[in-house]
Amino acid sequence: MEAKHPNDSKTIMTDLVLPSETNPLNNLFGGELLARMDRAASIAARRHSRRIVVTASVNHVAFKHPVPLGSVVTVEAKVSRAFKSSMEVYLDVWIDDRESGECTKANEAIYTFVAVDETGRPVKIPKIIPETDEEQIRYDGALRRKQLSLVIAGKMKPDEATELKALFFD
Numbered sequence: 001m002e003a004k005h006p007n008d009s010k011t012i013m014t015d016l017v018l019p020s021e022t023n024p025l026n027n028l029f030g031g032e033l034l035a036r037m038d039r040a041a042s043i044a045a046r047r048h049s050r051r052i053v054v055t056a057s058v059n060h061v062a063f064k065h066p067v068p069l070g071s072v073v074t075v076e077a078k079v080s081r082a083f084k085s086s087m088e089v090y091l092d093v094w095i096d097d098r099e100s101g102e103c104t105k106a107n108e109a110i111y112t113f114v115a116v117d118e119t120g121r122p123v124k125i126p127k128i129i130p131e132t133d134e135e136q137i138r139y140d141g142a143l144r145r146k147q148l149s150l151v152i153a154g155k156m157k158p159d160e161a162t163e164l165k166a167l168f169f170d
């Protein structure tokens with residue numbers, strides 16, 4: 001299976017924030033942003049694997065800045081690392097400034113997707129080769145994030161999470 005680059009899976013979704021999608025402070029409802037990110041991440045995972053993909057976990061979400069009603073929101077998703085059947089998808093969320101047109105980073109998130117066959121069984125996916133410095137940093141951190149997610153899900157014993165332990169003890 002030929003290796004791919006993170007850019008091969010790059011997915012950009014731009015949309016407005018409408019009144020029905022906001023909280024009482026007139027900012028985008030967190031669940032709405034999660035859904036938009038899930039959609040973009042699922043397209044990125046599909047582009048990488050060319051298989052059916054399912055969300056296995058949401059590893060990290062940081063709602064750093066509120067996204068006001070009427071904002072133009074861009075969600076950018078790229079696969080940052082591929083394992084056997086699972087892949088980490090890194091998401092960056094940007095808001096356009098109406099007057100200057102400048103983009104400001106509002107939020108980021110990390111999802112895990114698994115490629116499956118028609119019966120829902122995990123299948124092998126292509127490896128990934130990072131190209132930029134940022135892609136390399138995200139690639140390097142992905143294994144410990146996978147281990148953390150598996151430990152939290154009760155699918156890995158903390159003792160087996162070597163990369164994760166190294167973060168604290170080396």
Ligand SMILES: CC(C)(COP(=O)(O)OP(=O)(O)OC[C@H]1O[C@@H](n2cnc3c(N)ncnc32)[C@H](O)[C@@H]1OP(=O)(O)O)[C@@H](O)C(=O)NCCC(=O)NCCS
Pocket residue numbers: 054055056057083084085086087112114116120122146149150153155
């Ligand atoms: C995700 C799913 C396919 C995993 O199936 P499974 O029987 O646990 O399969 P495995 O244990 O072989 O795991 C498959 C891969 O997923 C990874 N994985 C499973 N759970 C994970 C988690 N919580 N965090 C990170 N990775 C996880 C495993 O490490 C493995 O990765 P690898 O093959 O790259 O090494 C299965 O749990 C599922 O179908 N879940 C429902 C998905 C869904 O419906 N999502 C939408 C939610 S509404």
